[in-house]
Amino acid sequence: MLTLIGLLTIGSLVLLLLIGRMSPILPLIVVPLLGALAAGFGPEAISGFYTEGLGRVISIATMFVFAITFFGVLQDTGLFRPIINAMVRITRGNVIAVTVATAVIGMLAHLDGAGATTFLLTVPALLPLYKELRMSPYLMLLLLALGAGILNMVPWAGPLGRASAVTGIDVTELWHGLIPVQIFGAVLLVAMAALLGWREKRRIAAATGDVDPGGPVETFGGLQDASAAELELQRPGRIWINAALLLIVIVALFMGVLPAGYIFMIGLSAALLINYPGGKVQMQRIGAHAPSALTMGMIILAAGSMLGIFTGTGMLSSIAQDLVRVLPEPMVPMLHIVLGVFGLPMELVLSTDAYYFGLLPVALEVVGTHGVEPASVVYALTIGNIIGTFISPFSPALWLALGLAGLDLGRHIRYSLWWMWGFSLVLFMVAWGMGLF
Template identity: 30%
Template sequence: MLAVLGFATLGSFMLLVMRKHLSAFTAIMLTPIVAALIAGKGTQLGDMIMNGLDTVASTAALLLFAVLYFGLMMEAKLFDPISALIIRASKGDPVRIVVGTAVLSLLVALDGDGTTSYMIVCSAFLPIYRRLGMNPLILATLAAMALGTISGTTPWGGAATRGISALHLDAGEYFVHMIGPMALTSLAIVAVAYWLGLRERHKIDGEKLAAYKLEIASGEAIPTVKADWRMWFNAALTLLLMVLLILEVADLVVLFMVAFAVALLVNVRSIADQQELIKRQAANAVPVMMLVLAAGIFTGIMTDAGMIKAMADAALAIVPDGWGTMVPLFTALLALPLGFFMSNDAYWFGVVPVLAESAGHYGIHANEIARAGAIGQILHSMGPTSAPLWVLLGLVKADLGDFQKTALRWGVPVSLAYIAFAVMTGAITVV
């Protein structure tokens, strides 16, 4: 009963959002509440909601200050040199622009933080997409796939870190076998980018494209970079922030709060101007916080009501007794829908240990289950419980339904390719 109700809740949420019957904020809150009432757990709703909010409160605070920090950096034109370099290299060719989007997305995803990655990619490429009339959902799709592939696989990226800690694994043993499939999947993302770039090249008006290329050649379309002491300070502060983030010197929210306070003091000296900047950036930050908190409610109800566990158990029950050696492959396939709808905490700490225990009965090491589970991160980066996604959607000014219609078209086949690469390279075994 709970499994059926859980799948029905997920399906209803997707339908309501994609058909635009409800906004993402209302749908992600109301669908699990209705499901809990149907399951007869109405008296527990308050506790379930609070438990869900507890799990995302620090994430919401982190996103608030990350958006404020990078918003300030964008206003200070910190990323203009990167944009200028990319514009010169692209020479106005949509194929080069889209492939460049994929390459930069893959590189910046190495830092492990989704919000940072999306901010950097959007600051570098979004003005170019808008100038040429290219579809910004292409940028969002490539950025999400890159984040799910790189940050979702590396031991310092957050998702795999949960699996390593939950299953008590050695990070090196886990990761060394994933380097090959991760690299091959990255090439697949670049290939998708090349194809999407070709499509955009044919869609763009020829005269507009020719005019843009002339503007690049003349230098008119290239941002003017004024490298004063504040730009050097901002660059050093951002680099220091990234280093401290990777080294995990302190909680991310603490790092971003302190960095924002320092950056605000250096770049905006007047108190009145500081307040105005915060008001401007709050327009981007508050909707993100609302959606993250709503996603926490979704996860809290689905988990505490038992729907998530029931869905996982129902999926495991499908595996025939004689197919025990196929558990890693089945885990990888199961990771796609579960990763899409579930928070990483609920997935890695609730579902993956159950799968690892089942695999252990067939002599399969937990490393393979962790690797298989990481493959689902591509679709997780496109799902409603991925907090950085709401930042990305705010930057490209798109709603969840429109984004998922475009992103899933490519995210699903790339995820399946990731599974195939993992099997081919022996990262997960099927015999």
């Protein structure tokens, strides 16, 4: 009976997350509560589940609130804009150089882990150049999405935070295992961008009869100018100080000298003092980024209550035990690898929340009975899935990018899916070879 209630609870949760008619916070809180009540647990037991679940994620929620605000403030200062603008200017006129620069720009712009910011920074700057050179804007979006997918493995981006909330493993500890994969992915993306640039150059030549497309562009009007409000916030004279601050924060995270949340607290304090002295303007900058920061923090806290109930009631254990009985015996200890291989196509039918809060807990319970470490399950599912973040129709940031570029989702999926899945599988095999799972 508990298995049936658990399946109905998880199924209802995933369905509501997929439909997207309400904030993910609501189903994460309400659906597990109803499931616990249906299973016969009273207020006292549910209170214990809630307290235990919240204790597992409070540090992660804290990190997200301060990390998102920290990177938002650095974006306000204009730290990343000159780098992106300079690369666009340098590479215009050379198709292969443009594709390589697009890949690098996508990674740099996603350093804050926020997809919306990435596309707001890059699409308006790159789109006129792609049009001038008669390059496909879908190629631009593919390269930006791949670069953002690689950087989406940083601990302050959403996926690792969700996985950390589910497993209880420290988010920076999970990230340390992924750093070599990110480095390999960055190198592979640059090589792939050069290949796609060469292919695009041949396509343009075939379509126009120009044997040397991508010569100097005289009519390119330049980059989209920052608004007056953005210019007022930028601190070009302190760019090196801000860059040093960013480097110190990243090194501190890598070395683990302090808890991640505390590092971002200190980093945010320093960024505000350096760039925006005065209580009023500091509160304005915090307020500007509060919606994104609080939304992510609330999702993590709501997920903590959900996981506390799922674990405390024994639903996950019951589902896993019954699932083991029906799966082919050789497949059970390899379930996380099978799911990882098909992780990217699952982005088309599962939202990030559904993937990490619905699928990951069940996979952990199933393979855990065979001695598979939780970190191995996280790596398999994350690496197999994360590159496809910005091909998913459930990604609000992707819809923003499509709107900025005037592109169609269906065509983006047809253009990018096989390249992204192939790229994901290469990273998956490299991580497997490294012994991450």
